[in-house]
Amino acid sequence: MRRRWAWLLAQAAAFLLALWAAPRAEGLWRWLFPGIARPVWESQSWFVLLGEHLMLSLGAAAIAGTIGLAAAILATRPGGQRLRPLLDAVFSLAQAIPPVAVIALALPLLGFGAAPTLLALVLYASLPVMRGAVAGLDAVPPAVLDAARGTGMGRAGILARVELPLAMPVIQAGLRVAVVLSIATTAVGAVAGAQCLGTPIVTGLANGNMAWVAQGAVFTAWLALLADRALRLALAR
Amino acid sequence: MIRFEGVSRRYGDRAVVDRVTLEVPGGSICVLLGESGSGKSTLMRMVNRLVEPSAGRVLVDGRDVAQAEPEALRRGIGYVIQSVGLFPHWRVAENIATVPRLLGWEAARIAERVDALLALVGLDPARFRDRFPHELSGGQAQRVGLARALAADPPLLLMDEPFSALDPGTRRDLQVELRRIHARTGKTILFVTHDVEEALVLADELAVLEDGRLAARGRPAQVLETGADRTVRRLFGEESLAFHRLGTLPAARLARPEDAEDGLPVLPATASLKQALMLMLEQGTDRLAVPAEAGFPGGTLHWADLVRAA
Amino acid sequence: MAPRPAALSARATPEAAAPPREATAVALLAAGAALCPFLLGWLSVAPNRLLSPRPAELPMTPAVGPALGLFLLGCLAMLLLARRERLLPWAEAAAALALAALLATAGLGARAALEGASPLARAMPAAGTWLSMLLLALAAGSCAAGRGGTPARFLLLSALGAAALLAAGLLDGLSVVREAAARGGEIRAALGQHLALAGGALALALSLAVPLGLLALARPRLEAALMAVANGFQVIPSIALFGLLMGPLAALAAAFPALRGWGVGGIGPAPATLAIAAYLLLPLASALLAGLRVAGPGLLDAARGQGLTSRQVLLRLRIPLGRGVILGGLRVAAVQAVGLATLAALIGGGGLGALVFQGIGQLATDLILLGVLPVVALSLLVDALLAALQSALEVGR
Numbered sequence: 001m002r003r004r005w006a007w008l009l010a011q012a013a014a015f016l017l018a019l020w021a022a023p024r025a026e027g028l029w030r031w032l033f034p035g036i037a038r039p040v041w042e043s044q045s046w047f048v049l050l051g052e053h054l055m056l057s058l059g060a061a062a063i064a065g066t067i068g069l070a071a072a073i074l075a076t077r078p079g080g081q082r083l084r085p086l087l088d089a090v091f092s093l094a095q096a097i098p099p100v101a102v103i104a105l106a107l108p109l110l111g112f113g114a115a116p117t118l119l120a121l122v123l124y125a126s127l128p129v130m131r132g133a134v135a136g137l138d139a140v141p142p143a144v145l146d147a148a149r150g151t152g153m154g155r156a157g158i159l160a161r162v163e164l165p166l167a168m169p170v171i172q173a174g175l176r177v178a179v180v181l182s183i184a185t186t187a188v189g190a191v192a193g194a195q196c197l198g199t200p201i202v203t204g205l206a207n208g209n210m211a212w213v214a215q216g217a218v219f220t221a222w223l224a225l226l227a228d229r230a231l232r233l234a235l236a237r
Numbered sequence: 238m239i240r241f242e243g244v245s246r247r248y249g250d251r252a253v254v255d256r257v258t259l260e261v262p263g264g265s266i267c268v269l270l271g272e273s274g275s276g277k278s279t280l281m282r283m284v285n286r287l288v289e290p291s292a293g294r295v296l297v298d299g300r301d302v303a304q305a306e307p308e309a310l311r312r313g314i315g316y317v318i319q320s321v322g323l324f325p326h327w328r329v330a331e332n333i334a335t336v337p338r339l340l341g342w343e344a345a346r347i348a349e350r351v352d353a354l355l356a357l358v359g360l361d362p363a364r365f366r367d368r369f370p371h372e373l374s375g376g377q378a379q380r381v382g383l384a385r386a387l388a389a390d391p392p393l394l395l396m397d398e399p400f401s402a403l404d405p406g407t408r409r410d411l412q413v414e415l416r417r418i419h420a421r422t423g424k425t426i427l428f429v430t431h432d433v434e435e436a437l438v439l440a441d442e443l444a445v446l447e448d449g450r451l452a453a454r455g456r457p458a459q460v461l462e463t464g465a466d467r468t469v470r471r472l473f474g475e476e477s478l479a480f481h482r483l484g485t486l487p488a489a490r491l492a493r494p495e496d497a498e499d500g501l502p503v504l505p506a507t508a509s510l511k512q513a514l515m516l517m518l519e520q521g522t523d524r525l526a527v528p529a530e531a532g533f534p535g536g537t538l539h540w541a542d543l544v545r546a547a
Numbered sequence: 548m549a550p551r552p553a554a555l556s557a558r559a560t561p562e563a564a565a566p567p568r569e570a571t572a573v574a575l576l577a578a579g580a581a582l583c584p585f586l587l588g589w590l591s592v593a594p595n596r597l598l599s600p601r602p603a604e605l606p607m608t609p610a611v612g613p614a615l616g617l618f619l620l621g622c623l624a625m626l627l628l629a630r631r632e633r634l635l636p637w638a639e640a641a642a643a644l645a646l647a648a649l650l651a652t653a654g655l656g657a658r659a660a661l662e663g664a665s666p667l668a669r670a671m672p673a674a675g676t677w678l679s680m681l682l683l684a685l686a687a688g689s690c691a692a693g694r695g696g697t698p699a700r701f702l703l704l705s706a707l708g709a710a711a712l713l714a715a716g717l718l719d720g721l722s723v724v725r726e727a728a729a730r731g732g733e734i735r736a737a738l739g740q741h742l743a744l745a746g747g748a749l750a751l752a753l754s755l756a757v758p759l760g761l762l763a764l765a766r767p768r769l770e771a772a773l774m775a776v777a778n779g780f781q782v783i784p785s786i787a788l789f790g791l792l793m794g795p796l797a798a799l800a801a802a803f804p805a806l807r808g809w810g811v812g813g814i815g816p817a818p819a820t821l822a823i824a825a826y827l828l829l830p831l832a833s834a835l836l837a838g839l840r841v842a843g844p845g846l847l848d849a850a851r852g853q854g855l856t857s858r859q860v861l862l863r864l865r866i867p868l869g870r871g872v873i874l875g876g877l878r879v880a881a882v883q884a885v886g887l888a889t890l891a892a893l894i895g896g897g898g899l900g901a902l903v904f905q906g907i908g909q910l911a912t913d914l915i916l917l918g919v920l921p922v923v924a925l926s927l928l929v930d931a932l933l934a935a936l937q938s939a940l941e942v943g944r
Contacts, residue, residue, distance in 0.1 A: 085692035085693070089572075192907060202786075205790075225782055316853055321849070324849075
């Protein structure tokens with residue numbers, strides 16, 4: 001376990017090193033993309049883009065996690081069962097609308113920048129959290145709840161000390177999906193003007209600069225894989 | 238009919254079946270008895286090549302099964318398992334017809350065979366033919382499983398704990414039914430179980446396995462003889478060994494050739510000494526009348542003789 | 548929600564009288580849908596295509612009145628019909644009626660609002676109207692939640708209603724309809740490209756996932772490798788994967804110019820199709836494996852013990868028993884393919900995304916809508932079709 005963490009940290013260090021080296025490796029980019037006049041991305045620091053990317057996606061994941069968990073707890077209470085059909089409907093509708101469509105639709109209302117992306121992120125990231133939490137809470141065996149009631153626990157006590165701990169692995173799996181999804185969707189947000197690692201991709205595509213596209217794509221994919229690995233490791237037991 | 242010649246099955250260093258040599262006579266029910274992990278199922282599954290031996294060979298009717306093509310071999314051997322394994326998307330009739338269809342029988346012949354088999358296993362063909370497996374009780378499903386195994390009239394049946402998941406009452410009914418069907422069809426049956434009662438009810442031949450080795454074999458009475466093997470004593474229970482042994486002995490043999498007094502409880506000549514003991518305890522008597530039957534002139538069974546036999 | 552009269556509840560049996568689980572959600576959504584346009588506005592009007600729109604009053608002309616009345620009636624009917632289990636399909640139909648009436652209200656209102664204005668002026672539904680449409684769709688979805696979640700009846704009736712309104716010219720006042728009329732050919736071409744992208748990617752992914760899944764069924768190592776690769780693709784953001792594929796494909800086309808004839812290149816449909824197909828591997832392969840494993844160990848033992856060959860086990864047992872699960876994976880993959888194809892336009896792959904990104908560039912809502920609405924309609928259609936096929940197969944069991 002400790003060795004895996006060390007390996008992960010080494011990978012993260014390599015990632016940061018690559019971000020640092022990218023603007024300084026003009027020779028490499030010239031060699032890889034001989035036809036391009038300005039192959040080095042110099043508009044912003046890669047670290048600024050990384051910071052914006054992480055703030056946007058992790059912030060959205062935190063909001064989405066709170067919303068998703070609250071909705072799931074509500075929907076699994078006896079009185080909240082009536083909300084289930086609505087949740088099902090939201091799930092199936094959300095599946096039919098790709099996140100980029102939501103970003104595009106929100107753009108005229110919210111304007112260029114991070115806001116449309118944040119909206120789409122919160123909407124989409126809350127779904128896996130909600131689905132995971134509902135499944136986890138539903139899966140708590142009735143016998144266990146019965147036993148908890150039998151020991152005289154109150155409803156809040158049962159939720160906090162029995163239901164949530166038992167459902168935690170599934171909830172955490174939902175959170176992991178939410179974070180990975182957030183990081184991926186944030187990159188798409190670049191088309192609506194959100195500053196992130198996707199920005200060089202979109203700018204490069206617009207200007208026909210394949211070197212920028214490649215750099216942005218490599219770092220975006222790298223970040224996503226790194227985050228996925230870290231979350232799997234953190235949630236493994 | 239079946240000969241295991243020094244067969245072993247090893248997984249890595251562990252021998253699940255260890256140098257077993259055993260002969261199963263044609264037309265008999267041979268019960269492989271042992272606890273879980275004793276290798277009894279593995280031994281049985283070598284007959285239809287669901288498991289291949291690491292060493293030794295298995296002969297059916299004098300032919301080495303390793304020479305036969307596995308699918309063709311299996312179509313000629315009935316197979317019944319604990320989980321029944323009826324195909325859930327097929328009706329009862331289609332399930333029973335599995336092997337005949339694989340063998341390419343005509344539809345009319347199949348339909349006739351299905352109805353005959355349902356009747357043989359005690360299910361009304363008109364009521365059960367078109368049901369789906371999920372519409373059957375556990376006992377009914379295993380009756381269909383038995384019918385399916387018998388469908389192509391194979392001379393040999395392999396049964397892997399077929400009744401173990403059933404309620405005690407249903408299990409006893411099906412044991413009686415199996416003996417009846419065996420008497421009518423004369424199949425050779427290799428039957429795996431961990432249940433000693435079941436083994437004694439069914440077995441013509443008994444083979445006791447422990448840790449992959451054959452611990453004892455022979456007619457049940459022989460296996461349970463006084464001074465039986467340590468494994469056998471443990472499996473059957475030290476304190477009830479005598480009781481089980483009574484169940485393997487016919488009552489008629491111990492009856493004294495004297496005319497029975499009037500008013501004594503009557504015991505059929507085919508009953509076992511265990512049944513005699515139960516009847517004596519129930520009626521509070523120390524003597525039983527055993528009436529004359531074919532090959533037996535009739536007589537009286539005494540408590541003292543019974544106790545000596547145990 | 549009015550309390551039921553005591554006499555009625557005393558007479559009826561509790562099961563028959565109790566409103567279904569769906570009733571509460573539908574009632575809330577119906578009420579919300581009816582109120583939204585009044586609170587958040589019906590229409591916006593802009594002096595021309597470049598200036599931003601401002602909220603406008605809904606003109607109460609003799610034509611708008613009945614449409615508005617029908618809309619409110621539809622919402623009320625939906626609320627009431629959802630209180631009986633067996634009337635839920637009718638509640639779904641009422642939602643479609645309300646949606647059509649809402650469209651008619653907006654369309655007729657737009658026509659009246661533009662009367663006498665400059666020909667450059669444009670009218671469009673305001674936030675309240677859009678939100679109301681969303682709530683109606685969710686209400687219909689809630690009605691259908693008990694039956695698999697796809698409100699097929701609502702989708703079909705709404706599509707018919709919208710088509711009829713369009714054909715009758717009632718929606719001509721809306722700017723999005725004008726824009727669509729001006730760009731008819733472009734939209735049709737984009738739709739064709741979109742279908743080709745999604746269909747091609749699905750076919751490509753199937754041709755990889757099916758043989759690999761079948762091979763992996765009995766080979767745990769291959770299964771682990773397949774799943775690791777498929778999972779990895781899912782983690783990589785789609786826009787990054789598109790970008791990553793451009794470089795190698797451009798190099799390939801440069802090295803082998805003959806490949807250009809096949810459409811291979813850094814830009815265009817080829818990298819887009821490849822990237823989309825990569826995402827579809829996971830839903831397809833995992834559903835295939837799960838489906839083929841619906842037939843459990845006991846069943847497989849019985850089948851093998853009776854002498855079924857592995858081919859017969861596959862064709863007669865594994866596939867018939869697992870086809871619902873397998874088709875579920877196909878459904879997820881097909882819907883994803885339609886959504887992902889939107890991004891293809893970023894790398895010159897065409898499709899409906901081209902309209903969306905053009906609209907983003909010009910900040911033109913109508914253009915964005917012309918791209919997004921067909922995408923949503925297409926994925927709902929694909930989802931509903933495959934869901935229907937799935938339930939038809941389940942019944943055939």
